[in-house]
């Protein structure tokens with residue numbers, strides 16, 4: 372057994388305790404009090420490890436926290452984590468349990484296990500006197516699950532100049548790294564028609580709902596599974612009364628793409644939509660909040676090197692993720708890999724859980740990456 376892995380396996384009970392403490396601090400994306408309590412907890416851990424800690428106070432969102440080790444030393448590595456979860460307060464009492472070597476709880480897998488893995492990766496390096504002589508930046512944001520509006524600039528700044536960006540999101544359920552991320556877009560299409568009495572003045576009206584019906588079919592038809600493109604008209608609202616020809620109808624569209632070219636293509640198609648009914652007008656807004664992270668030649672090369680570094684601990688593989696993450700923001704800026712966190716399952720679901728034996732294993736793996744990259 373690798374000495375790091377032996378050291379960490381001996382500490383699995385304390386890793387489990389720390390994970391329990393962090394999961395108990397419920398930190399839904401909209402819960403500033405819970406998020407700030409998480410910011411306190413990670414600041415305390417970073418301070419204990421000797422980092423220089425900077426807190427970025429937010430007015431409505433939770434505060435962000437950056438810890439820096441060896442400031443100014445060469446070839447920086449950035450580790451990106453998020454404190455928020457998709458679970459509103461109250462889920463801990465209902466769902467927390469440890470059973471068959473798995474820890475269940477809201478946000479345990481996504482991604483508080485990653486916090487524990489990160490802290491212990493640093494701890495094992497310090498215990499062995501093998502902290503690399505390089506700057507290590509560890510960023511904890513508060514709004515990843517809702518698009519990273521307040522943290523995006525800080526994420527990009529943290530990634531700038533890094534030799535490697537380690538996005539500590541959970542691994543795929545079988546432990547594979549996430550080498551690609553689909554891009555996620557939201558568009559809003561509003562049809563403007565002309566209101567008129569549905570009985571007495573039917574000819575004068577321009578029915579905005581009818582107009583939107585044409586557009587819905589066009590938008591849905593952009594879906595192409597062979598290209599991994601999916602478009603979904605997911606919300607609709609229109610009309611004012613049963614006997615009035617509606618003057619306005621609005622739809623929201625979710626769109627996903629795996630390549631930058633396809634993301635641009637979808638956005639162009641949607642923004643080029645033209646009205647069908649004479650007298651109708653379309654108002655179109657939106658785009659990709661997170662671009663896709665492609666599994667290109669650069670990503671494969673990063674993966675191959677990580678696989679080699681991790682080989683004393685485990686055999687790594689990689690695969691695609693259908694969801695978005697902050698890796699999409701860092702990939703254009705610096706070499707990025709995602710999915711370095713724990714092994715588990717039930718992402719965002721009631722049975723979300725972590726395989727506890729993966730905590731020492733992934734912490735040892737990440738320690739080697741920090742040392743060897």
Ligand SMILES: [Zn+2]
Pocket residue numbers: 453481482515540541
């Ligand atoms: Zn996450």
